[in-house]
Amino acid sequence: MLDIVKRFFTKVAEDDSSAIDQKTGHDSRVATCALFVEIARIDEKFTQAETEKILAIIEEKYGLSPEHADALMAQAEKELEGSIDLWKFTSLINANYSIEEKIEIIETLWQIVFVDGKMDRYEHYLMNKLKTLLRLSHDQLIDAKLKVSSGKG
Numbered sequence: 001m002l003d004i005v006k007r008f009f010t011k012v013a014e015d016d017s018s019a020i021d022q023k024t025g026h027d028s029r030v031a032t033c034a035l036f037v038e039i040a041r042i043d044e045k046f047t048q049a050e051t052e053k054i055l056a057i058i059e060e061k062y063g064l065s066p067e068h069a070d071a072l073m074a075q076a077e078k079e080l081e082g083s084i085d086l087w088k089f090t091s092l093i094n095a096n097y098s099i100e101e102k103i104e105i106i107e108t109l110w111q112i113v114f115v116d117g118k119m120d121r122y123e124h125y126l127m128n129k130l131k132t133l134l135r136l137s138h139d140q141l142i143d144a145k146l147k148v149s150s151g152k153g
Contacts, residue, residue, distance in 0.1 A: 031089040033076035090133035
């Protein structure tokens with residue numbers, strides 16, 4: 001698995017250096033995927049449906065093969081295990097993504113929240129925390145939620 005991850009990130013670095021933060025050398029796609037994983041596991045029930053949803057999202061969003069999507073998700077999980085908070089991920093996203101792209105991330109997070117059809121208090125707390133960390137307004141958070149819950153997002 002480690003070889004797959006290394007090959008993936010070597011290929012990604014060659015193919016799309018725009019995702020690599022020039023100051024830190026970290027990949028903003030890993031940071032984004034880390035948020036997807038964190039919202040899925042915040043309620044301590046990281047289900048197969050949530051895993052499949054995240055993999056489908058990152059395959060589509062980044063044009064990855066299933067093997068590379070698995071590697072990206074594994075790297076994101078590894079980064080999460082080694083972090084004490086989400087600031088390092090959100091600061092990387094803030095440095096590399098526009099407001100529109102951050103709203104798209106929030107919409108995607110809502111999609112993951114609602115995979116099981118409901119939002120629990122931990123997911124609610126984390127979505128509000130991420131809104132603040134991503135420097136988005138409450139209206140932007142709610143608009144994204146309504147877009148996803150109405151089936152438009």
